[in-house]
Amino acid sequence: MEGLFRHKKVFLQLLVAGGILLLAAAEDTGPRRFFLKPTLELPVDTVYRYLVLEEDSIPNDTLFQLRSAEGFPLAYYRKINTNVCFDGTCRMLKVQLYWNITGRYLGIELPPGEFLSKTDHEKFNLSEYARMNHLLADSLSPLADFTFEDLVPPAGDLLPEGAAAPTLGNPALGGLTADAVTSATAPAMADYVVAGAAYTTYRLWHFVYGPTRDEIQRLTQQSLSDGLLVHILASPDASDVAWGLQRAGDYLSSSGPLREAVLSRIANEDFSLASMAIDAIGPASLSSSAFQQALMRKLSGLNYSLKNKLVDKLGEAPALDPEVRAALVKSLETASGSYLSHLFALLLKQKVNDAETCLEISNLLEHENHFVASQTFQFLEKAACEDEVVQQRMNRYRNKR
Amino acid sequence: MGAISLGIAAPSLSKGDRLAEPYRTRRQSLSADIVVIGGGTAGTIAAIQAGRAGRKTILIEAGSQLGGTTTVGGVAFPGIFFAWGEQIIGGIGWELVQEAVAMNDDTLPNFSIPHGRQHWRHQVRLNPHIYAMLAEEKMLEAGVDIRYYETPFALRFAKNRWEIETVGKGVHATITCNQVIDCTGNALPTAMAGYDVIREEEIQPGTLMFKIDGYELESLDQDLIKQRYQEALDRGEFTREEFRGNIIGLLRSQGDNIQHIMDADSTTSESHTIANINGRKSLLRHLRFIRTLPGCEKTKLVDMQTETATRETFRIDGHYRITHEDYVTGKKFDDAVSYSYYPIDLHDAHGVIPDHLEEGVVPTIPLRALVPKNSRNFIVAGRCLSSDRLANSALRVQASCMGMGQAAAAAAVLASRKGISPLEVPYDELRELIESHGGIVPA
Numbered sequence A: 001m002e003g004l005f006r007h008k009k010v011f012l013q014l015l016v017a018g019g020i021l022l023l024a025a026a027e028d029t030g031p032r033r034f035f036l037k038p039t040l041e042l043p044v045d046t047v048y049r050y051l052v053l054e055e056d057s058i059p060n061d062t063l064f065q066l067r068s069a070e071g072f073p074l075a076y077y078r079k080i081n082t083n084v085c086f087d088g089t090c091r092m093l094k095v096q097l098y099w100n101i102t103g104r105y106l107g108i109e110l111p112p113g114e115f116l117s118k119t120d121h122e123k124f125n126l127s128e129y130a131r132m133n134h135l136l137a138d139s140l141s142p143l144a145d146f147t148f149e150d151l152v153p154p155a156g157d158l159l160p161e162g163a164a165a166p167t168l169g170n171p172a173l174g175g176l177t178a179d180a181v182t183s184a185t186a187p188a189m190a191d192y193v194v195a196g197a198a199y200t201t202y203r204l205w206h207f208v209y210g211p212t213r214d215e216i217q218r219l220t221q222q223s224l225s226d227g228l229l230v231h232i233l234a235s236p237d238a239s240d241v242a243w244g245l246q247r248a249g250d251y252l253s254s255s256g257p258l259r260e261a262v263l264s265r266i267a268n269e270d271f272s273l274a275s276m277a278i279d280a281i282g283p284a285s286l287s288s289s290a291f292q293q294a295l296m297r298k299l300s301g302l303n304y305s306l307k308n309k310l311v312d313k314l315g316e317a318p319a320l321d322p323e324v325r326a327a328l329v330k331s332l333e334t335a336s337g338s339y340l341s342h343l344f345a346l347l348l349k350q351k352v353n354d355a356e357t358c359l360e361i362s363n364l365l366e367h368e369n370h371f372v373a374s375q376t377f378q379f380l381e382k383a384a385c386e387d388e389v390v391q392q393r394m395n396r397y398r399n400k401r
Numbered sequence B: 001m002g003a004i005s006l007g008i009a010a011p012s013l014s015k016g017d018r019l020a021e022p023y024r025t026r027r028q029s030l031s032a033d034i035v036v037i038g039g040g041t042a043g044t045i046a047a048i049q050a051g052r053a054g055r056k057t058i059l060i061e062a063g064s065q066l067g068g069t070t071t072v073g074g075v076a077f078p079g080i081f082f083a084w085g086e087q088i089i090g091g092i093g094w095e096l097v098q099e100a101v102a103m104n105d106d107t108l109p110n111f112s113i114p115h116g117r118q119h120w121r122h123q124v125r126l127n128p129h130i131y132a133m134l135a136e137e138k139m140l141e142a143g144v145d146i147r148y149y150e151t152p153f154a155l156r157f158a159k160n161r162w163e164i165e166t167v168g169k170g171v172h173a174t175i176t177c178n179q180v181i182d183c184t185g186n187a188l189p190t191a192m193a194g195y196d197v198i199r200e201e202e203i204q205p206g207t208l209m210f211k212i213d214g215y216e217l218e219s220l221d222q223d224l225i226k227q228r229y230q231e232a233l234d235r236g237e238f239t240r241e242e243f244r245g246n247i248i249g250l251l252r253s254q255g256d257n258i259q260h261i262m263d264a265d266s267t268t269s270e271s272h273t274i275a276n277i278n279g280r281k282s283l284l285r286h287l288r289f290i291r292t293l294p295g296c297e298k299t300k301l302v303d304m305q306t307e308t309a310t311r312e313t314f315r316i317d318g319h320y321r322i323t324h325e326d327y328v329t330g331k332k333f334d335d336a337v338s339y340s341y342y343p344i345d346l347h348d349a350h351g352v353i354p355d356h357l358e359e360g361v362v363p364t365i366p367l368r369a370l371v372p373k374n375s376r377n378f379i380v381a382g383r384c385l386s387s388d389r390l391a392n393s394a395l396r397v398q399a400s401c402m403g404m405g406q407a408a409a410a411a412a413v414l415a416s417r418k419g420i421s422p423l424e425v426p427y428d429e430l431r432e433l434i435e436s437h438g439g440i441v442p443a
């Protein structure tokens, strides 16, 4: 279910001096925000509400989506009310948790007067808020795999009377909660929680990476367009770029800014992003000669791992551009190891077996490196080149072996 | 009488049976440019590199397939190929890993996201069977003569050539070659050749990898199980070392890299037999015990490796010994041939607490650490490289072994072309050869 209300042009200025956090208002006088950098920094125009049907441990069932005037989603948030207890006394904690449009954690907003607290309900100081932000942003945190019991040493640290220690995957995560135990956090886990607030960290982390995150990604995906993807691929956050590249395939036409954005990611600096960029390219883009040539220009500067991947990708082209084909055949002369094998595999896939090319390739049968010669022979055999001179050369090779 | 005894001696042959010739060990004489001994993590890469660079190469492997600890040992999660966002181990090892991942529809970790203190996030989970088959295909394609079930028992060096005597099932071969690459992990051929090797008094434990299933961890009464285990430990039914005293850890991991077999040494058939038997005995005892626990009565052993994998045995005494200090400071050697990257990772009876490298540090491996002192035409790759114990605990990991394998083979290729020893190979040519096959040489 979806609802909508218009916001007065609030700038999504959730950010951050020095890229880390912004304290938007003085303590206890207004909402306080601790935010990371979002993908898109545009004014908020409208706020949509979505009823989150999938039940998770957040009692409030509304997911809010902030959008720009262009209709781009900018961020999401949920209002969270949860009990934090110490020595049997509990207080209700109210926070708004924000997510970036790609599903990563974005920040926390605390209503006026609200605060995060540690053992004995002591208020967080600024550096503890910063640390909480840092810990919540860690999608790979071991908090994912650990039960709450792992956070605390086995003996002595009892939960408040009547409270069962919640465990990962236990839907009873809601309910009475405790940071009473956190003064004695297990040493291995101390790196992943705010000291004195192990349970709060644990619980917020699991909110952030719970089912809401999937829902957010689904909603952003519904609003995806070439334009939005171009913004996402320009994000300084590598996980945003990865998110965008993994979804760019369906929007990638053979020209335009999105194509340029994807091409620019095919570079040695970041193997994972470059691989994803190559994976995003489909046959529709590859049918363009200009696009193939752009890929070919990339090839020479790439490291070995990416080179092979790009060659395999060119192999998927519906038809190889003649210039690209000639350049690939030429590169056989100096290719070695698996690059040579990948080049031959591409030529086979593209059914290259004209006499002229086969004749050129058959020179390699005389190569001093027997691996190069045998790879060449195997190619010529599989390609079934019928040229007579090529056949003679192959026979000579066969007899020499 | 004579006729009767003849009748008893002659086996009765059914149709299609054939009486074998009287047994004779098959003697063979073979020659090659390069012999790689041990087709494990490092040796697989070394042999493929040597073959692809055009040298006549023979691989001797005591087991039945390629991959060693990666496949037979079941440690099918090689690491670490990327450090601080950059690829540091590439080449043939990476090629194999990528292809194995693709063929099993697995996904590579996103190396753009730093692993933080969880370095295992950047290890690549593989299907070891696919890996072993791809490795074999590539090795054959590179023209390498693979000899499984064979092991050397003598190495002699004369007139710039090695003579290696090997024994296998019904085979006794004499192989002459110009260069030897010892990739056995245990440096046994190095010792056979007469060079010094070193072992710690107490070595890191080995591990038998297995998989158990058939219980719901979340619904078990973990306190009761811990108590029952403690009682069994107190009665002396188990030792704490076997599963680090942590029965819940065993149940949670389902057998993945959790067992510890003290003093496991794979160097000789005898020591490896003991390590294997100890691993299996320990597992069987635990399996019997687990099946008595409430909620675990139906526990099944789903899979088990055929060997106890070993972490540490002998290391060579090389021209340079990489120290812990070298490793953690990321010392850049003039003759660096490969990177290595891993936390210091020394296992003991209590488990392991990895000691992470500081941001930006990427250690390197000098060629001299792969060459035994006083040796000629001889080089090693893999966990037996020359290093102190702490440095070795990080250097031994698989990506590093693969990088070493490629570099050692490239050095042997050039040495064999020029009729010299690996340490005499011009460094620029070595770099060029490694890089032309996709390997990454420290800048």
Ligand SMILES: Cc1cc2nc3c(=O)[nH]c(=O)nc-3n(C[C@H](O)[C@H](O)[C@H](O)COP(=O)(O)OP(=O)(O)OC[C@H]3O[C@@H](n4cnc5c(N)ncnc54)[C@H](O)[C@@H]3O)c2cc1C
Pocket: B037, B038, B039, B040, B041, B042, B043, B060, B061, B062, B063, B066, B067, B068, B069, B070, B073, B075, B077, B078, B079, B080, B123, B150, B151, B152, B183, B184, B185, B186, B188, B189, B206, B207, B257, B267, B309, B310, B311, B381, B382, B383, B384, B396, B397, B398, B399, B401
């Ligand atoms: C339990 C365990 C967990 C580990 N965890 C990790 C991890 O998480 N990540 C990681 O990257 N690394 C890990 N390692 C380390 C890494 O797997 C090994 O150090 C590495 O695989 C060793 O490679 P190698 O080539 O030196 O030896 P091996 O891979 O062991 O290869 C040696 C080969 O030589 C053969 N051989 C031995 N002796 C002879 C002989 N006399 N004649 C003929 N052939 C012989 C063997 O059969 C074998 O095939 C782990 C190791 C263990 C044991």
